[in-house]
Amino acid sequence: MKASRFSEEQIIGMIKEQEAGMPTADVCRKHGVSSATFYKYKAKFGGMDVSEARRLKVLEDENARLKKLLAEAMLDNAMLKDLKHKKMVTPAVRREAVAYLCEAFAVSQRRACSVIGVDRTSVRHVSTRSDDQAVRARLRELAAVRRRFGYRRLHVLLDREGIMLNHKKLRRIYAEERLQVRRRGGRKRALGTRAPMVLPSGPNQRWSLDFVSDALTDGRRFRILCIVDDYTRECLCLIADTSLSGLRVARELDLLMVQRGRPHTVVSDNGTELTSMAILRWSQDRRIEWHYTAPGKPTQNAFVESFNGRLRDELLNETLFTSLAHARFNLAAWKEDYNTVRPHGSLGNLPPAIYAKLNAPGMQWDGALEQLGSTALPPIAPPSPKGSNDERTLLSAG
Structure with a gap:
């Protein structure tokens, strides 16, 4: 909002002159304002003295400041809720979070760092360290073969191959590649096979x-x-x-x-x-x-x-x-x-x-139920004689 070129005392003085009997047009001409501006001043400061106008100005400034603080707090809360990573431990994750907030909420890097609580120097730091891709690939290969080896034994194997690394750097790479050995349970259990099962095609399979x-x-x-x-x-x-x-x-x-x-x-x-x-x-x-x-x-x-x-x-x-x-x-x-x-x-x-028995080797379906004897299910009713469905047979039967 554009600041007024008149103070509260000057505006109240204009209103007092108009209330004393001076025509509105003369008051506007004297102070160089339009009639619309004068009536806007009168709607806001009419009936006030200088002390009340100053108090109103202070309240307006305080209200504007509180609104700004509330808007900033709501924005900070929205940014924290929208973060993908709940825990930001490593510097790489923090840099990613700051870049995401700057792009999604159109805020400055300083604002994003203050919301997350990250030092700006760590965000702006550009690493000059090599990525060690060859070492990482060889470390993954050894860990795949020696699944129960920790980083110390893998360090020995790398030294034998001529790959010389500080043990602290190797441990950092080992952790970044997520090669930590999981601790086994208290007792040994049967593991069995985890291969997909197929339907059996015969007995005892x-x-x-x-x-x-x-x-x-x-x-x-x-x-x-x-x-x-x-x-x-x-x-x-x-x-x-x-x-x-x-x-x-x-x-x-x-x-x-x-x-x-x-x-x-x-x-x-x-x-x-x-x-x-x-x-x-x-x-x-x-x-x-x-x-x-x-x-x-x-x-x-x-x-x-x-x-x-x-x-x-x-x-x-x-x-x-x-x-x-x-x-x-x-x-x-x-x-x-x-x-x-x-x-x-x-x-x-x-x-x-x-x-x-019907699916046993050498057993044929034709006449198999008769060969099983008493183990077969008894028929519900005896079979009808041949030709019993003929119309003449039915008529002669009565």
């Missing part, structure tokens, strides 16, 4: 393991080890006990291999029993791949998870178990019914045991 828990009528908890063949969908075993350790799981797998043969892959989650040293030793001794699903991804073990849902819905939620022997008896009966009688939707409504 892949078994799935999981645990299901339930309670007896007296409140005691027990667990059930479920093992399923992913190709035939057969329930291979249901082992119920109050405690199922890794050694017990390995022993049950050995007994199952005597009956069924050796599987190619075993799939399970990351439970403590299944990642124990006993399972690690068992899989290495038998040379069987053990695949662990990703944490929080039960759908990667969908075959046994689906089986667990059927087991809980059809047996566990429908039966009150009075003892562990009672639970084992019912589990064995349900397993036999599941494998030989219960139709399975994904197998064309065939029981898993019959589907496995």
Whole structure:
């Protein structure tokens, strides 16, 4: 706003002259102002004395200063909220933040540095240090081969190759490349394979393991080890006990291999029993791949998870178990019914045991159900005689 060439005392004097009876045109001509300017002065200072006008001027100046301070504080807050980096530790990140604020909010470098709390000399500093690209590339190669080596051992290897570096500079480059060795957990666990799984194309190619828990009528908890063949969908075993350790799981797998043969892959989650040293030793001794699903991804073990849902819905939620022997008896009966009688939707409504026999080597689909004898499902009704759909046959039948 353009400052007035008249002070408050002069403006109030003009108004007093007009109020004393001097015509407005004469007052304007005397002081060299237009009538519009005079009436603007009168609207603002009319009825005031000099002290009140001075007080109004002070209040206006204070209000303008407070508005400016509020606008600057709001701008500073907006700049801090819009920063991409919450923590600015290294000088490179600080320079990037200052450049972003100067471009996005059209502020000076001094203003951006004061908002972030950065010294301007560190922002304006231009490094003359070499980038050491060859050293960085060789350091990454050595760290990829020697994954458990720290920067001290890598320093020794570089010295042997003739790359002489100060240990402090090597540590800085080592940290900038993010090659720090992560500390391992407290105990060694089975790692298994993390390769993508493919659907099995035959029996005993892949078994799935999981645990299901339930309670007896007296409140005691027990667990059930479920093992399923992913190709035939057969329930291979249901082992119920109050405690199922890794050694017990390995022993049950050995007994199952005597009956069924050796599987190619075993799939399970990351439970403590299944990642124990006993399972690690068992899989290495038998040379069987053990695949662990990703944490929080039960759908990667969908075959046994689906089986667990059927087991809980059809047996566990429908039966009150009075003892562990009672639970084992019912589990064995349900397993036999599941494998030989219960139709399975994904197998064309065939029981898993019959589907496995139909897909066994040398077994043909033609007449296979008749060869299975009593294990095959009985027909719902006898077949109709030949020609029973003929109109004359129907009429003669009555």
